[in-house]
Amino acid sequence: MKRDVRASGHRRRTGAIVAVAALSLVAAGCGKGAKGSASGGEITVGLITKTDTNPFFVKMKEGAQKEAQAKGVKLMTAAGKFDGDNASQVTAMENMVAAGVKGILIVPSDTKAIVPSIEKARAKGIEVIALDTPTDPQSASDALFATNNLNAGILIGKYAKAAFGSKPAKIAMLDLNPGITVGVLRHNGFLQGFGVKEGDPSVVCAQNTQGDQAKGQTAMENCLQKAPDINLVYTINEPAALGAYTALKAAGKEKNVMIVSVDGGCTGVRAVQSGQIAATSQQYPLKMATQGVDAIVDFAKSGKKTSGYTDTGVTLVTNKAQPGVDSKDVQFGLANCWG
Amino acid sequence: MSTVTATDHAEAGRGRGLPARAARFLALPAVGPLLALLLACVYFTVRTDRFLTGANLSLIVQQVMVVGALAAGQTIVILTAGIDLSNGAVMALGTIFMTRLAVSGGVPGVWAILIGVAVCTAFGVLNGTLVTMAKLPPFIVTLGTWNIAFALTHVYSNEQTITGLPKSLTFLGRTFPLGGTDVTYGSVVMLALFAVAWYVLRQTAAGRHVYAVGDDREAARLTGIPDRRLLLTVYTAAGAIYGLAGLLLVGRTSVGDPQAGQTDNLDSITAVVLGGVSLFGGRGSIIGALCGALIVGVIRNGLQLTGVPSIYQVLITGILVILAVSVDQLARRRRA
Numbered sequence: 001m002k003r004d005v006r007a008s009g010h011r012r013r014t015g016a017i018v019a020v021a022a023l024s025l026v027a028a029g030c031g032k033g034a035k036g037s038a039s040g041g042e043i044t045v046g047l048i049t050k051t052d053t054n055p056f057f058v059k060m061k062e063g064a065q066k067e068a069q070a071k072g073v074k075l076m077t078a079a080g081k082f083d084g085d086n087a088s089q090v091t092a093m094e095n096m097v098a099a100g101v102k103g104i105l106i107v108p109s110d111t112k113a114i115v116p117s118i119e120k121a122r123a124k125g126i127e128v129i130a131l132d133t134p135t136d137p138q139s140a141s142d143a144l145f146a147t148n149n150l151n152a153g154i155l156i157g158k159y160a161k162a163a164f165g166s167k168p169a170k171i172a173m174l175d176l177n178p179g180i181t182v183g184v185l186r187h188n189g190f191l192q193g194f195g196v197k198e199g200d201p202s203v204v205c206a207q208n209t210q211g212d213q214a215k216g217q218t219a220m221e222n223c224l225q226k227a228p229d230i231n232l233v234y235t236i237n238e239p240a241a242l243g244a245y246t247a248l249k250a251a252g253k254e255k256n257v258m259i260v261s262v263d264g265g266c267t268g269v270r271a272v273q274s275g276q277i278a279a280t281s282q283q284y285p286l287k288m289a290t291q292g293v294d295a296i297v298d299f300a301k302s303g304k305k306t307s308g309y310t311d312t313g314v315t316l317v318t319n320k321a322q323p324g325v326d327s328k329d330v331q332f333g334l335a336n337c338w339g
Numbered sequence: 340m341s342t343v344t345a346t347d348h349a350e351a352g353r354g355r356g357l358p359a360r361a362a363r364f365l366a367l368p369a370v371g372p373l374l375a376l377l378l379a380c381v382y383f384t385v386r387t388d389r390f391l392t393g394a395n396l397s398l399i400v401q402q403v404m405v406v407g408a409l410a411a412g413q414t415i416v417i418l419t420a421g422i423d424l425s426n427g428a429v430m431a432l433g434t435i436f437m438t439r440l441a442v443s444g445g446v447p448g449v450w451a452i453l454i455g456v457a458v459c460t461a462f463g464v465l466n467g468t469l470v471t472m473a474k475l476p477p478f479i480v481t482l483g484t485w486n487i488a489f490a491l492t493h494v495y496s497n498e499q500t501i502t503g504l505p506k507s508l509t510f511l512g513r514t515f516p517l518g519g520t521d522v523t524y525g526s527v528v529m530l531a532l533f534a535v536a537w538y539v540l541r542q543t544a545a546g547r548h549v550y551a552v553g554d555d556r557e558a559a560r561l562t563g564i565p566d567r568r569l570l571l572t573v574y575t576a577a578g579a580i581y582g583l584a585g586l587l588l589v590g591r592t593s594v595g596d597p598q599a600g601q602t603d604n605l606d607s608i609t610a611v612v613l614g615g616v617s618l619f620g621g622r623g624s625i626i627g628a629l630c631g632a633l634i635v636g637v638i639r640n641g642l643q644l645t646g647v648p649s650i651y652q653v654l655i656t657g658i659l660v661i662l663a664v665s666v667d668q669l670a671r672r673r674r675a
Contacts, residue, residue, distance in 0.1 A: 078648065092649060
């Protein structure tokens with residue numbers, strides 16, 4: 001009894017304080033936001049990336065924002081909380097449909113799990129275009145604007161082969177995550193470009209890094225424990241490459257080991273410039289976003305949907321060009337890098 | 340202790356007339372969160388004409404049904420002054436069992452669901468046993484089982500998303516028309532779950548014992564409440580509820596996703612805290628937790644409709660959580 005009585009006093013205050021606080025916060029949070037919903041003939045385009053923090057997606061968002069401004073349309077953005085966060089992408093997609101977007105550009109975090117939600121949006125007449133990463137099956141989205149990741153892998157594989165010649169290679173592969181298409185394609189591309197098959201004895205170590213610098217470092221340390229004579233390192237992206245470099249340097253082996261990578265972010269290209277990474281396959285998130293926004297504006301105006309796959313291109317960036325492998329120098333890489 | 344304060348409040352609370360009645364209404368534990376929820380709704384209704392439609396409100400409920408169900412389990416654990424960090428991971432494990440057995444194990448849908456729920460319930464029993472028998476702190480126990488469930492999920496799923504689910508698994512994602520609006524069965528199930536939990540907590544002896552144990556376990560034990568058995572029951576029931584949340588998740592996304600639920604433990608705690616339930620146990624209403632989950636859903640949806648990037652939702656949620664806990668702390672200090 002006594003407890004109940006005492007409780008009643010504070011709860012009254014609790015109620016009032018929480019209520020007032022909530023109102024003022026919500027008001028503050030939206031004060032600088034957009035005005036009202038996407039109504040009245042204005043075209044709205046949605047962009048859903050994997051996360052808000054990766055520079056790749058930041059650049060993509062910037063590109064989309066610029067293009068939307070140039071075309072006089074509104075851009076709505078959302079992202080998952082972590083790589084692989086399907087639930088947040090599903091929710092964002094539903095909310096964008098409710099907001100009345102004409103089309104949605106999405107970088108699927110989970111290529112299979114997102115498919116039912118994309119189907120629902122498309123059934124409502126919304127154009128859905130996958131950027132960077134294809135859905136599984138690819139036909140689940142109207143169109144795909146992405147890097148050819150197999151090609152990205154082949155380029156650095158060929159480069160490494162040309163540099164090694166007949167010198168025997170001991171390869172460490174710092175991969176993404178099992179089952180993620182992008183990672184598998186780059187991995188296979190590298191092997192194909194280098195001219196070896198999966199399971200070749202020259203691949204002495206393969207580890208997952210989730211594309212993370214700290215995990216890349218740990219993976220490289222473990223690989224060096226397993227095979228101290230590694231002389232070629234393939235990495236899924238540049239953060240993983242820099243992690244690997246840190247590990248190699250700590251072991252005093254950075255001079256004799258070649259690192260090749262994929263991405264072409266500004267940090268990565270600068271690492272090519274300083275010689276930490278030998279070569280990287282540069283991809284173009286800005287192009288994906290720009291072309292994606294254009295496609296949806298076209299659809300909104302003409303009713304014609306884009307279809308199929310558009311390769312947004314990939315370029316090998318290195319300062320030590322190898323004969324027989326097309327490449328551009330670091331100046332080009334820096335002029336076109338992201339992040 | 341503070342007999343004086345108690346008397347003061349007693350006078351304010353028990354008096355007659357309109358102000359006193361209003362005071363009594365405001366003193367109901369779920370009123371604060373409910374008001375916050377209503378204010379958020381009013382705000383977004385004013386900002387955009389797309390917010391207050393049947394379809395959009397139905398969508399919001401559908402979007403919070405998974406975290407909402409997890410928050411129901413989380414609430415009963417927190418009411419006993421415990422915490423459950425494992426719920427999202429346990430739910431994910433349950434969904435992988437359900438979907439994998441049904442898709443590649445050839446198990447009939449109903450059995451696959453029951454096995455999935457049983458796996459979650461078993462984790463509840465494990466949590467409860469470690470808390471009561473081994474007397475380990477709930478934070479540590481569920482930190483451990485969180486990782487165990489996470490790892491098992493990835494091992495058992497082989498890191499693959501499971502697709503092509505039979506209809507017998509995804510029925511909670513289907514809709515029925517209600518006054519011109521499509522409502523998912525899952526939303527109804529979640530609301531029913533809260534209704535049942537509310538009834539048990541408010542109207543049954545066992546429910547009152549949950550509050551008593553959370554408020555002061557030693558005192559509760561001395562009055563003859565079987566505290567260990569009660570705690571074990573609470574964690575077990577919570578596990579079963581996570582199984583139900585898993586079924587809701589499968590209905591909502593139509594896939595078995597090993598990456599699912601990674602932040603749902605913290606999201607469910609957020610809902611509970613926003614709902615005015617004290618993290619120190621013994622105080623708060625489960626309806627508050629439902630409001631807490633809905634507040635997050637309304638803000639997320641409303642901000643998207645008004646074109647504000649989703650990251651601001653995270654920012655606002657963070658501030659609201661700190662506010663809600665500050666209010667709880669303030670209340671405790673005045674009590675003491």
